[in-house]
Amino acid sequence: MLQTNFCKIELQNPLVLASGILGTSIDLLKRVEFNGAGAVTTKSIGPIEREGHNNPTVVEIENGLYNAVGLPTPGYLNMNDEFKRWNEIKVPLIASIYGSSIGDYVKITEHLQKYKPDIIELNISCPNKDDGMVFGSSASLTKELISKVKAVSEIPIMPKLTPNCSNIVEIALACETAGADAICAINTVQKEISHPKLNAPLLSYGKGGISGPIIKEIALEKVKEIRDVVEIPILGVGGITTGKDAIEMLKAGATLIGIGSGVYFRGMDIFKKVADEMKKIMQKEGIKSINELK
Numbered sequence: 001m002l003q004t005n006f007c008k009i010e011l012q013n014p015l016v017l018a019s020g021i022l023g024t025s026i027d028l029l030k031r032v033e034f035n036g037a038g039a040v041t042t043k044s045i046g047p048i049e050r051e052g053h054n055n056p057t058v059v060e061i062e063n064g065l066y067n068a069v070g071l072p073t074p075g076y077l078n079m080n081d082e083f084k085r086w087n088e089i090k091v092p093l094i095a096s097i098y099g100s101s102i103g104d105y106v107k108i109t110e111h112l113q114k115y116k117p118d119i120i121e122l123n124i125s126c127p128n129k130d131d132g133m134v135f136g137s138s139a140s141l142t143k144e145l146i147s148k149v150k151a152v153s154e155i156p157i158m159p160k161l162t163p164n165c166s167n168i169v170e171i172a173l174a175c176e177t178a179g180a181d182a183i184c185a186i187n188t189v190q191k192e193i194s195h196p197k198l199n200a201p202l203l204s205y206g207k208g209g210i211s212g213p214i215i216k217e218i219a220l221e222k223v224k225e226i227r228d229v230v231e232i233p234i235l236g237v238g239g240i241t242t243g244k245d246a247i248e249m250l251k252a253g254a255t256l257i258g259i260g261s262g263v264y265f266r267g268m269d270i271f272k273k274v275a276d277e278m279k280k281i282m283q284k285e286g287i288k289s290i291n292e293l294k
């Protein structure tokens with residue numbers, strides 16, 4: 001009922017662990033697999049060791065999370081022991097990467113080829129690093145980046161887009177023209193939130209990105225906008241915590257559904273819960289396969 005296909009990859013269900021929520025540890029990814037995820041995404045892997053921001057980096061807000069973790073990473077050259085264990089994950093694995101230059105993305109993509117992730121996700125949309133959204137805000141840079149990465153990769157390439165840009169449609173079109181195999185949308189929505197009484201920023205970085213139910217409508221709207229202009233499949237992320245949300249995301253035009261903050265709100269077994277809720281809704285509506293929802 002929930003089986004699907006994305007970039008010629010078979011998935012038991014369309015529910016994907018979103019990047020960053022549970023790090024890169026294989027043991028955590030295995031637990032997510034055990035709890036029913038159709039695929040898992042690693043935390044974004046960067047070019048060189050980076051500590052990320054000081055605490056507080058993640059706080060709960062009404063209907064969501066507010067974070068500026070700052071992309072901590074050991075650096076890809078220090079992670080081979082972890083990459084070697086990727087084959088222990090039996091569901092498709094999406095490797096998320098980021099860089100400060102086109103050269104960074106190309107080098108990491110080349111390095112990852114031998115570890116055979118199923119998809120490489122290009123994080124060009126992080127609002128919590130000074131240059132995190134440079135690529136995702138410019139159609140010409142996005143196009144150049146994707147064509148150079150595609151030239152060195154036999155693995156499907158999926159850029160992850162930011163809603164914090166003036167025209168996401170233009171960026172999505174640039175992705176498709178440059179040969180991207182799929183699009184992931186959206187990353188967190190940038191905000192500057194202060195403590196109401198202290199009149200000081202809630203997070204040490206001063207600003208951050210919001211996620212969870214509070215951004216669901218924005219995510220659905222962006223996915224619809226992208227769906228209207230591109231043919232390539234979309235992994236829709238943002239605010240999905242229930243089966244009803246997941247079906248809305250499919251109806252908006254996504255083929256796969258990412259779940260991030262939902263793990264915090266409903267636990268690691270959110271994937272099983274959402275899959276069961278989806279099946280119940282589909283049975284009630286007489287829908288036999290999620291392909292009918294497209």
Ligand SMILES: Cc1cc2nc3c(=O)[nH]c(=O)nc-3n(C[C@H](O)[C@H](O)[C@H](O)COP(=O)(O)O)c2cc1C
Binds near residue numbers: 043
């Ligand atoms: C604590 C935290 C860390 C995140 N780290 C990353 C990351 O490393 N790379 C990335 O592309 N997105 C990262 N994200 C964004 C999520 O993958 C997702 O796009 C966003 O949270 C919206 O989905 P959600 O509402 O289901 O959480 C992070 C989000 C949170 C809350």
